[in-house]
Amino acid sequence: MNKIDPPVCIVDDDYSIRDALENLLRSAGIQVETYSSAKEFLARANAGPPGCLVLDVNLPGFSGLELQRELSRMDVHIPIIFLTGHGDIPMSVRAIKAGALEFLTKPFDPEDLLDAIQEGMRAREYTGLSAGDSAPLSGEIVGTSSAYRTLRRRIAMVAPTDSTVLIQGETGTGKELIAHEIHKMSRRKDQPLVRVNCASIPKELFESEFFGHVRGAFTGAIKDRVGRFEAANGGTLFLDEVGEIPMELQSKLLRALQERQYERVGDERTKRADVRIIAATNRQLQQEVKEGRFREDLYYRLNVFPLQVAPLRERREDIPLLAQYFVGTLAKELKCPKSRLTEAGVARLQNYEWPGNIRELRNVIERAIIVAQGNALEFDLPTTISAPVPAPSAFEMIDATQPEFLTEPEIQRRERENLWMVLQKTGWKIKGADGAAELLGVKPTTLISRIKKMGLKPRDATPSGLPQN
Numbered sequence: 001m002n003k004i005d006p007p008v009c010i011v012d013d014d015y016s017i018r019d020a021l022e023n024l025l026r027s028a029g030i031q032v033e034t035y036s037s038a039k040e041f042l043a044r045a046n047a048g049p050p051g052c053l054v055l056d057v058n059l060p061g062f063s064g065l066e067l068q069r070e071l072s073r074m075d076v077h078i079p080i081i082f083l084t085g086h087g088d089i090p091m092s093v094r095a096i097k098a099g100a101l102e103f104l105t106k107p108f109d110p111e112d113l114l115d116a117i118q119e120g121m122r123a124r125e126y127t128g129l130s131a132g133d134s135a136p137l138s139g140e141i142v143g144t145s146s147a148y149r150t151l152r153r154r155i156a157m158v159a160p161t162d163s164t165v166l167i168q169g170e171t172g173t174g175k176e177l178i179a180h181e182i183h184k185m186s187r188r189k190d191q192p193l194v195r196v197n198c199a200s201i202p203k204e205l206f207e208s209e210f211f212g213h214v215r216g217a218f219t220g221a222i223k224d225r226v227g228r229f230e231a232a233n234g235g236t237l238f239l240d241e242v243g244e245i246p247m248e249l250q251s252k253l254l255r256a257l258q259e260r261q262y263e264r265v266g267d268e269r270t271k272r273a274d275v276r277i278i279a280a281t282n283r284q285l286q287q288e289v290k291e292g293r294f295r296e297d298l299y300y301r302l303n304v305f306p307l308q309v310a311p312l313r314e315r316r317e318d319i320p321l322l323a324q325y326f327v328g329t330l331a332k333e334l335k336c337p338k339s340r341l342t343e344a345g346v347a348r349l350q351n352y353e354w355p356g357n358i359r360e361l362r363n364v365i366e367r368a369i370i371v372a373q374g375n376a377l378e379f380d381l382p383t384t385i386s387a388p389v390p391a392p393s394a395f396e397m398i399d400a401t402q403p404e405f406l407t408e409p410e411i412q413r414r415e416r417e418n419l420w421m422v423l424q425k426t427g428w429k430i431k432g433a434d435g436a437a438e439l440l441g442v443k444p445t446t447l448i449s450r451i452k453k454m455g456l457k458p459r460d461a462t463p464s465g466l467p468q469n
Contacts, residue, residue, distance in 0.1 A: 006051035007031035008117055011041045011067070012083065013060055017106075021054060024110050030117065038062035042070070049078055052120040054113070057084040079120030081113065103144065112149075119153055141177055142325055143318035147310035151178075158305045159185035164257075166242075166302045167280040169309030172359030175280040176240060178307065183236045188276055191235030196228050199244035206249045207265050210256070217266025229262055229273045237275040242302065243283035247293060254298045277302070312354040312361060319350050322358065326365040327377070334366070337374030344441030345377050352381050376438060416454050423451070428458050 008030050010021050018034045025032045033050065035041040038059050057064040064082055071078060081102040102116040141152075158165055159182045167175045176195070183193040201209045208217075212227030228237060245253065256262045260273045279302045288294035312319065323341055331338040354360055368377040406414070422436045429435045430444050437444040 005031065005121060006049065007033045008052045008054060009041060009044075009050040010034045010054045011036075011038060011059065011064070012054075012056040013037060014056070017056075017083075021113075024113070025117070028114055038064070038067040038070075041067070049076055052079045052081065052117050054081045054083065054117070057082050081116045081120070083108070115149070115153070119156055141174060141181060142321050143315060144321065145310075145315040145318045147315045148318055151307065151309065154305075154307055155182060155185070158182065158307075160187060161305075162187075162276050164277040164302055164304040165279070165307060166285070166305070167278065167307045167309060168285070169280075169282065170311045170357055171282045172357035173309040173311060174358050175282075175309060176238070178309065179236075179238045179240075179278045179280060182278060183238075183276075186236070186276065188235050192232055193236045193238060194228050194232035195238045195240055197240050199241040203246060203249060206245075207252060210253065211262045211264055213265035214267045217264075221266070224264075227262075227264065229256060229275060230271065232275045234274055235276070237277055239277065239279040239302075241281060242279040243281035243285055243288060243294060247295070250295045250298050254295065254301060257298075257301050312357045316350045319361070320346050322361060323349055323365060326362050327369065330362070330366050330369050334369060336369050339369050339372040339374055339377045342376050342438040342441070344439055345379055348379055348381065348441065378441075416456070419450060419454065420456060423456065423458075 008025055010018055010025075010032060012018050012021070012034075013036050015036070018036070022032045022034050033044070035044070039062055041053075055064040055067065059067070062070075068080055071080075081104065083104055083106060085106050102112075102119075104112060104116070142148075155178065165179075165182060167178055169175050179195075180193065183189060196209070207213075208221075208225060208227065210227050210229055212225050212230055213221050215221055215223050256273055257277060261270050262273055263270055283294075285294050285299050285303070289296045289299050320341075323346060327339060327341055330336075349361070349364075356363070364379055364381065365377070368379050371380075372378065419436075419440075422439055426436045426439065430437055430447055432438070435444070437447045440447065
């Protein structure tokens with residue numbers, strides 16, 4: 001950063017944290033201003049907006065989230081990085097949906113904070129926005145994982161350029177959302193973004209679809225037609241499923257990309273292609289090239305700036321954030337009562353493999369919301385998909401010499417011990433948040449029935465007092 005960059009403002013009521021953060025940022029060559037409260041920060045309004053705001057969530061009097069809302073109401077859009085002393089998924093979702101750049105839980109890695117600050121300053125600079133503007137990722141692109149952070153940084157790097165981008169990832173990972181995000185953060189954002197589903201274009205209509213045609217060019221061409229290149233002129237052309245283009249048609253696309261010009265079918269006049277290209281595929285194009293199904297020269301023409309989107313199973317730590325986001329947005333879309341995520345429900349989501357990735361997660365949550373009708377969410381997940389092998393239970397670790405199978409009395413004894421431990425942990429709270437039913441992932445009525453059947457009572461105060469069979 002250079003000296004003309006606006007300062008980074010730190011707002012935290014803890015002097016030791018303010019001092020440590022100030023020293024960290026100054027050692028990185030970043031200008032810093034520190035404030036002990038939201039009101040103290042707001043009093044500096046005439047000084048101009050900072051380049052980035054590092055904000056404690058739990059400020060006295062006027063909280064960090066309230067300050068975020070107040071700045072939004074004042075139409076002051078600053079890249080905000082929230083700090084919190086404890087993980088709070090609903091709070092972090094609200095903050096990120098409202099435009100927060102990052103949400104870090106104390107203690108955090110100083111490098112994560114510096115990376116987030118640099119990213120906020122870079123996004124402001126690249127998009128040509130004023131010091132008070134930011135360009136956070138939006139919608140379903142949420143997360144805190146390392147894969148998500150890397151993707152977000154690379155999007156911020158390439159978005160303001162006109163470089164061709166190749167997005168690769170499995171089906172359902174959000175490749176189209178990323179293409180929209182790149183366009184939105186680019187200098188072409190006020191021009192059209194035109195999507196082409198390459199897999200759906202018949203061979204005989206390929207040239208007409210991409211380049212257009214004039215009246216009478218072929219049977220059925222009863223009027224002039226504008227192609228996708230012309231429709232996207234000045235903006236972005238998104239080639240979705242580019243790996244599905246038949247080999248014999250790839251040369252025609254290659255010429256348009258190389259020469260940045262084309263002719264309508266039946267027209268001798270050459271038109272200039274002023275478009276930014278973003279391509280996406282769920283295929284491994286490099287392997288397709290080796291196997292002779294994709295042109296090597298077209299691959300290198302598209303693979304200028306690659307973005308690899310990680311599958312959901314490789315970023316499981318993002319599942320709670322995504323789930324909370326979908327619960328909020330889908331309840332509104334479906335006009336259903338907002339249902340509640342439980343710890344057991346989130347754990348189940350995180351243990352599933354998600355072959356359909358984020359799209360499948362959204363569908364599973366949508367079904368659960370419809371069924372729950374405002375109650376705790378229960379997820380209908382396929383049992384035929386293999387999930388990660390669970391860690392050994394406490395009982396397995398205690399008894400290393402146990403047999404390979406359990407008798408019915410042994411199963412009942414272990415179920416009894418497990419239920420006892422959960423009841424003790426919750427103080428015999430059955431219903432509601434953090435109750436035993438929620439932790440076990442069963443309905444309260446089912447749990448009450450089990451307790452009665454096993455003869456468990458609160459007066460059995462120690463594990464040794466467990467009723468015996």
